[in-house]
Amino acid sequence: MTSILNDKYIAGGGVQGALGRSFNSGIAQVFGSNPQAQLYMEGGFVGGIAIGQVNPSLKPGKTIAFFPWVTIDPKRDSPLIGGGDLAAAFKDTPDIRTFLKYLTTPEAGSIWVSTGAVISPNKQVKGGSYPNALVRAEAKQVAAAKIFRFDGSDLMPGALGDTWGSALQDVLQKPSNAKKTMAAFQKEADKAYHG
Amino acid sequence: MSQQPLPSPVVEVPREPRSFADIRASDRVQGFLFTLPALLVLGIFLAYPAYYTVRLAFYKGDFLYGFAGYLGLGNFKELLTNDPSFLDLSHWPPSGALINNLRWVIFYISLSLIFGLGLAVLAVRVRYERIVKSAVFVPMAISATAVGLIWLFVYSPDLNQGVVNATIHAVDHGFHPIAWVGRPSTVNYALIFAYVWASTGFVMVVLSAAIKGISTEVIEAARVDGAGEWAIFRRVMVPMLSLPIAVVTVWLFINVIKVFDIIYVMTGGGPGTTSRVIAYTMYEETFANGRPGYGAAVAALMLVFMIPVMLLNIRRFRSERVTN
Numbered sequence: 001m002t003s004i005l006n007d008k009y010i011a012g013g014g015v016q017g018a019l020g021r022s023f024n025s026g027i028a029q030v031f032g033s034n035p036q037a038q039l040y041m042e043g044g045f046v047g048g049i050a051i052g053q054v055n056p057s058l059k060p061g062k063t064i065a066f067f068p069w070v071t072i073d074p075k076r077d078s079p080l081i082g083g084g085d086l087a088a089a090f091k092d093t094p095d096i097r098t099f100l101k102y103l104t105t106p107e108a109g110s111i112w113v114s115t116g117a118v119i120s121p122n123k124q125v126k127g128g129s130y131p132n133a134l135v136r137a138e139a140k141q142v143a144a145a146k147i148f149r150f151d152g153s154d155l156m157p158g159a160l161g162d163t164w165g166s167a168l169q170d171v172l173q174k175p176s177n178a179k180k181t182m183a184a185f186q187k188e189a190d191k192a193y194h195g
Numbered sequence: 196m197s198q199q200p201l202p203s204p205v206v207e208v209p210r211e212p213r214s215f216a217d218i219r220a221s222d223r224v225q226g227f228l229f230t231l232p233a234l235l236v237l238g239i240f241l242a243y244p245a246y247y248t249v250r251l252a253f254y255k256g257d258f259l260y261g262f263a264g265y266l267g268l269g270n271f272k273e274l275l276t277n278d279p280s281f282l283d284l285s286h287w288p289p290s291g292a293l294i295n296n297l298r299w300v301i302f303y304i305s306l307s308l309i310f311g312l313g314l315a316v317l318a319v320r321v322r323y324e325r326i327v328k329s330a331v332f333v334p335m336a337i338s339a340t341a342v343g344l345i346w347l348f349v350y351s352p353d354l355n356q357g358v359v360n361a362t363i364h365a366v367d368h369g370f371h372p373i374a375w376v377g378r379p380s381t382v383n384y385a386l387i388f389a390y391v392w393a394s395t396g397f398v399m400v401v402l403s404a405a406i407k408g409i410s411t412e413v414i415e416a417a418r419v420d421g422a423g424e425w426a427i428f429r430r431v432m433v434p435m436l437s438l439p440i441a442v443v444t445v446w447l448f449i450n451v452i453k454v455f456d457i458i459y460v461m462t463g464g465g466p467g468t469t470s471r472v473i474a475y476t477m478y479e480e481t482f483a484n485g486r487p488g489y490g491a492a493v494a495a496l497m498l499v500f501m502i503p504v505m506l507l508n509i510r511r512f513r514s515e516r517v518t519n
Binding site: 012013014015016017018019020021022036158159161162166169170173 | 347350352372374465466483485
């Protein structure tokens with residue numbers, strides 16, 4: 001990973017420039033009104049932030065688009081990673097059951113996806129329910145994926161998500177130190193899950 | 196007939212009450228009633244939350260900030276010995292939020308005082324004093340959030356945005372722009388300098404008012420005695436300004452122990468955790484990481500650092516009252 005995430009390829013000040021940049025201004029490096037970079041590797045949700053907050057004049061499909069990450073090992077194809085939302089009830093009543101059942105329907109799904117921030121796991125949600133071409137293409141990508149892996153990093157307990165962020169920044173600064181950084185993170189993880 | 200001298204009329208001089216026992220019971224009740232509203236407000240909004248936080252520091256705490264899972268000194272032990280983002284003594288120089296705060300105390304306070312005092316002394320001597328003073332004071336009126344955003348531009352590695360990099364580049368064309376807030380070695384000083392810029396105005400205004408209070412005779416007398424300008428500054432002005440300087444220093448100290456906003460805006464404690472300070476850790480642990488007990492322990496430590504300064508301040512206020 002660090003063979004592309006280095007001073008040669010990171011626009012606007014290299015690695016340290018990136019470390020000193022906020023999340024949204026990182027998006028603006030590519031999609032802002034005065035772009036400095038050509039590509040930005042991120043999750044699909046960034047499309048919503050780019051259009052909604054960073055630069056409302058973006059035209060999905062014309063001035064902002066995406067392509068899936070290149071296949072590294074042909075044997076493993078291009079696996080897709082994604083987060084997910086879960087609905088949980090604290091009380092078991094017929095009304096609540098009915099409501100939860102409703103949430104799984106394409107009708108509820110199309111209301112939810114109209115925000116442009118998420119895609120529905122329900123294939124029956126029609127493409128027209130998505131507010132723009134970007135999320136529509138994302139939904140197609142997920143529906144057609146051969147391999148999909150659930151990414152649970154958003155569910156890491158307590159401070160671990162934060163520690164993970166710092167660990168990644170450390171790796172970016174000192175790639176040669178990656179093993180040590182990851183070992184230290186593993187120690188923190190053991191503490192967080194079992195401590 | 197000899198006249199007896201009239202007894203001189205007895206004038207009862209009301210004695211200053213020396214102690215609580217000297218005050219009449221009815222006065223005592225009255226005094227208590229007068230202070231009651233203030234006591235209530237302080238109790239509800241200051242004493243009780245402080246007690247609650249300190250108590251919470253001994254627990255793990257749950258998501259409603261309840262006292263769940265007693266840990267004794269566990270949080271403090273973890274914080275001071277096993278949390279490299281708070282205190283890491285394993286290498287030299289040591290790092291962590293606590294060390295960063297120490298850096299802030301040293302550099303923020305001394306730079307603010309040097310710039311503030313320097314500007315105050317120099318501004319008195321020029322005709323456009325008012326303009327200089329207003330210009331330096333303006334940042335005080337800007338919120339810390341805006342100060343942070345302004346300085347993010349100033350420090351930007353993009354030569355079209357960052358004034359610092361552009362200036363150095365103009366002088367030295369071979370200069371490679373530095374991401375001041377993206378570099379662990381410079382990020383803390385970059386933040387401190389931005390905050391100094393925002394506080395110098397206050398220091399300057401207070402000290403400049405104090406300078407105007409020094410009578411010109413004293414300075415002229417020193418001049419007649421052959422003192423040079425530097426000697427006047429060093430031996431006359433600074434000693435006469437010691438009280439206002441002390442007041443400003445306490446203000447700066449309290450400011451620096453609780454500094455948070457500018458870091459939140461400019462770096463979010465990063466890169467990694469290299470620019471965290473005590474108050475930032477408190478926020479991060481309590482609200483972002485959902486560890487209320489741990490966050491409370493950080494807050495309790497903060498309180499411990501503040502108390503000596505507050506005591507010093509109260510003591511000085513007392514001595515002031517006696518001399519006046």
